[in-house]
Amino acid sequence: MEKNKKGTVKSVFKSPYMFLVPALLFYTFFWLLPVSLSLIESFTSIDGGFSLENFKMMFDDPLFGEAFRNTLIFAVISLFLQFIFALMFALLINRNFKGSKWFLFIMLIPMAIPPSAVGILWNTGLVESGWINSLLSVTGLQNLIELLGIAEGPIIWKEASGLQAVFMIILIDTWTVLPSVMIILLAGLQNFNEEYSEAARIFGANRFQALKDIVIPIIKPTIITALLLRIISGLQVWLISVMIFGFNNVPFLLERIVFYTDQVRLGVYSYKLSVTYSVFVVAVVSITAYIFIKLTKGKDWSGTSE
Numbered sequence: 155m156e157k158n159k160k161g162t163v164k165s166v167f168k169s170p171y172m173f174l175v176p177a178l179l180f181y182t183f184f185w186l187l188p189v190s191l192s193l194i195e196s197f198t199s200i201d202g203g204f205s206l207e208n209f210k211m212m213f214d215d216p217l218f219g220e221a222f223r224n225t226l227i228f229a230v231i232s233l234f235l236q237f238i239f240a241l242m243f244a245l246l247i248n249r250n251f252k253g254s255k256w257f258l259f260i261m262l263i264p265m266a267i268p269p270s271a272v273g274i275l276w277n278t279g280l281v282e283s284g285w286i287n288s289l290l291s292v293t294g295l296q297n298l299i300e301l302l303g304i305a306e307g308p309i310i311w312k313e314a315s316g317l318q319a320v321f322m323i324i325l326i327d328t329w330t331v332l333p334s335v336m337i338i339l340l341a342g343l344q345n346f347n348e349e350y351s352e353a354a355r356i357f358g359a360n361r362f363q364a365l366k367d368i369v370i371p372i373i374k375p376t377i378i379t380a381l382l383l384r385i386i387s388g389l390q391v392w393l394i395s396v397m398i399f400g401f402n403n404v405p406f407l408l409e410r411i412v413f414y415t416d417q418v419r420l421g422v423y424s425y426k427l428s429v430t431y432s433v434f435v436v437a438v439v440s441i442t443a444y445i446f447i448k449l450t451k452g453k454d455w456s457g458t459s460e
Contacts (some may be wrong), residue, residue: 196433200422206429221405224320229388232324240335248343265333272330275395280311323395332410335380342376378450390437407435
């Protein structure tokens with residue numbers, strides 16, 4: 155009997171599931187535990203009892219509605235825009251044309267720039283005497299802009315507000331993260347057997363039909379991975395907005411967390427608000443990811459039933 159117990163213990167330690175233990179411990183101590191404590195804190199009043207007053211304070215925040223709207227608009231539009239361009243560039247590079255390696259190298263440069271450096275780069279470009287207006291002046295595009303009546307004199311980009319500022323941040327973010335989406339899609343395309351596409355062409359399908367009915371359905375898992383990562387990241391935008399427009403000017407949900415953590419000194423109220431915003435963001439990200447997975451799971455992207 156003792157021998158069987160020792161054998162059982164040895165078999166447990168030799169189990170492949172033991173390789174998951176470090177990851178489980180990591181997520182338990184550095185994700186599950188902090189999230190659980192934050193969740194409890196968000197439902198705890200200043201007096202220490204259960205209360206919803208923290209969420210009431212969050213909803214009463216004058217910029218909560220705008221921050222929520224900006225976050226959703228940013229996540230949806232940037233997801234669509236980045237996927238379309240990333241797929242186009244991935245398909246182009248996958249054709250292995252002459253110079254495709256250099257084109258890929260140039261495309262990957264923005265991915266190597268830290269987010270803070272991206273903010274500094276575009277912040278210096280968007281000022282009135284920045285490199286963007288200088289480039290427009292040198293290329294003669296400034297004269298065309300003035301001729302069309304779009305602007306009189308150099309454009310003051312940082313005066314943008316509302317949805318204009320959100321769209322500007324979307325374009326900057328697209329320039330930054332497009333390579334990461336493209337490289338994921340490119341990896342899926344390089345594992346794709348071109349014989350399927352060639353067979354479709356033989357039977358009369360054009361390039362678009364082969365792409366829609368053959369290529370995209372086969373690399374569907376890769377596409378879902380890329381889109382899921384991007385929509386989660388899109389819901390967590392804040393740094394570029396703060397570095398270019400500052401706090402409160404173009405609010406996002408994560409920007410509110412940083413604002414009440416570092417900028418506002420209201421003692422326990424600031425802490426409660428930042429924790430409640432954190433719990434709300436986790437809930438939004440989790441629900442969005444769940445809905446996205448449910449909508450894409452089992453769906454036949456070729457237009458025919460599976």
